[in-house]
Amino acid sequence: MSSAQRPGFGVYVHWPFCLSKCPYCDFNSHVRHAAIDEDRFARAFAREIETTAARAPDRKVSSIFLGGGTPSLMQPRTVGSILDAIGQHWHVASDVEVTLEANPTSVEATRFRGYRAAGVNRVSLGVQALDDASLKMLGRLHSAREALDAVAIARAAFDRYSFDLIYARPDQTPEMWAGELRRAIAEAAEHLSLYQLTIEEGTPFFGLHAAGKLKTPDEALARTLYDVTQEVCGKHGLPAYEISNHARPGAECRHNLVYWRGEEYAGIGPGAHGRLDSGGLRHATATEKRPEGWLMRVEANGHGMVTDDILNSEERADEYLLMGLRLNEGIDPGHYRALSGRALDPARIATLTDEGAITVDASGRLRVTQSGFPVLDAVVADLAA
Numbered sequence: 105m106s107s108a109q110r111p112g113f114g115v116y117v118h119w120p121f122c123l124s125k126c127p128y129c130d131f132n133s134h135v136r137h138a139a140i141d142e143d144r145f146a147r148a149f150a151r152e153i154e155t156t157a158a159r160a161p162d163r164k165v166s167s168i169f170l171g172g173g174t175p176s177l178m179q180p181r182t183v184g185s186i187l188d189a190i191g192q193h194w195h196v197a198s199d200v201e202v203t204l205e206a207n208p209t210s211v212e213a214t215r216f217r218g219y220r221a222a223g224v225n226r227v228s229l230g231v232q233a234l235d236d237a238s239l240k241m242l243g244r245l246h247s248a249r250e251a252l253d254a255v256a257i258a259r260a261a262f263d264r265y266s267f268d269l270i271y272a273r274p275d276q277t278p279e280m281w282a283g284e285l286r287r288a289i290a291e292a293a294e295h296l297s298l299y300q301l302t303i304e305e306g307t308p309f310f311g312l313h314a315a316g317k318l319k320t321p322d323e324a325l326a327r328t329l330y331d332v333t334q335e336v337c338g339k340h341g342l343p344a345y346e347i348s349n350h351a352r353p354g355a356e357c358r359h360n361l362v363y364w365r366g367e368e369y370a371g372i373g374p375g376a377h378g379r380l381d382s383g384g385l386r387h388a389t390a391t392e393k394r395p396e397g398w399l400m401r402v403e404a405n406g407h408g409m410v411t412d413d414i415l416n417s418e419e420r421a422d423e424y425l426l427m428g429l430r431l432n433e434g435i436d437p438g439h440y441r442a443l444s445g446r447a448l449d450p451a452r453i454a455t456l457t458d459e460g461a462i463t464v465d466a467s468g469r470l471r472v473t474q475s476g477f478p479v480l481d482a483v484v485a486d487l488a489a
């Protein structure tokens with residue numbers, strides 16, 4: 105089996121700190137005004153990696169993702185020590201993909217070569233927007249110029265890099281977005297993540313939105329912006345391979361494919377989720393979210409895990425649908441049946457096909473269509489019912 109066909113095993117490592125909290129973000133990220141003891145965290149990461157590898161031994165790691173928070177606030181030697189610990193306790197594939205999420209400030213870009221020397225071979229930059237007014241509105245700490253300079257530094261340091269943009273921002277027209285996207289594509293080598301702004305409960309944007317002070321596009325405009333995204337990216341050789349991710353064929357993020365294909369991954373660090381198999385059962389794991397609480401648990405017990413649930417067959421099958429239908433390659437209904445013990449309802453498949461929301465190809469794979477993706481949640485709910 106080639107490495108493209110072999111099921112992957114991913115390791116996700118969460119760095120939970122940021123310089124400031126962006127008003128739209130509900131990720132597990134924390135701002136600390138005192139210095140962070142990186143050596144203490146590095147020792148705790150190594151310890152949790154050792155414990156997790158003892159529980160899930162003999163895996164071959166196909167991808168590692170250092171996400172956050174802002175992992176580019178870590179010193180390269182901290183990143184190196186995390187990668188060394190993974191290599192010490194698991195077999196690592198010779199072609200392993202090692203991604204680090206970076207914020208595009210000038211300070212962070214100076215560390216890129218150090219990350220490469222530590223073993224990182226791909227960076228994912230949170231550019232978010234290409235004009236300063238939008239970046240200010242999003243509460244970002246970098247300018248558009250700084251972000252593009254960081255992209256150029258990433259291009260020189262790494263063969264593979266990606267960047268994220270957030271669209272469907274207040275007052276954004278389809279023409280403005282098409283222009284921004286074309287400029288982004290000119291800077292992107294092989295991969296772009298394009299997320300529609302979502303208003304998450306508990307964030308400052310949620311309060312502003314509820315008070316009518318932050319207007320996001322209505323359904324029709326959001327749909328047009330989505331269509332513009334598909335059209336412009338498709339035309340420039342970066343088709344969507346997942347609802348929000350675009351790549352030149354072959355340049356897909358292998359780590360994220362592990363999640364969407366329902367393969368196995370370990371979650372290391374505060375608030376990290378994992379999916380680990382043992383004895384034919386799939387475990388959904390999660391660690392303590394608070395950084396200092398996680399640190400104390402790891403130092404006392406060797407791990408920070410606070411959730412370890414066995415997924416029943418229905419939960420496994422639903423997760424396969426939910427994640428797999430995000431992908432352009434879709435799902436294998438036979439695999440769904442094997443997981444859940446029952447086939448997808450042919451009547452529902454027929455209705456959704458007639459409505460143009462899904463297709464079933466000659467090999468039997470079920471995919472969501474271009475017009476089905478904007479209503480993906482409803483399609484999944486219908487099939488899972």
Ligand SMILES: C[S@@+](CC[C@H](N)C(=O)[O-])C[C@H]1O[C@@H](n2cnc3c(N)ncnc32)[C@H](O)[C@@H]1O
Pocket residue numbers: 128129130131172173174205206207208229230231232268269270299300301302303304
């Ligand atoms: C967890 S963040 C980490 C990246 C890095 N800290 C940064 O901000 O550049 C990953 C990505 O999620 C996206 N994101 C976070 N919150 C979002 C929201 N409410 N709506 C849309 N995209 C969001 C952003 O594009 C961001 O780059």
Ligand code: SF4
Pocket residue numbers: 121122123124125126129130131133172173174207230
């Ligand atoms: S978007 Fe990125 S930098 Fe901003 S708070 Fe979230 S994780 Fe931190």
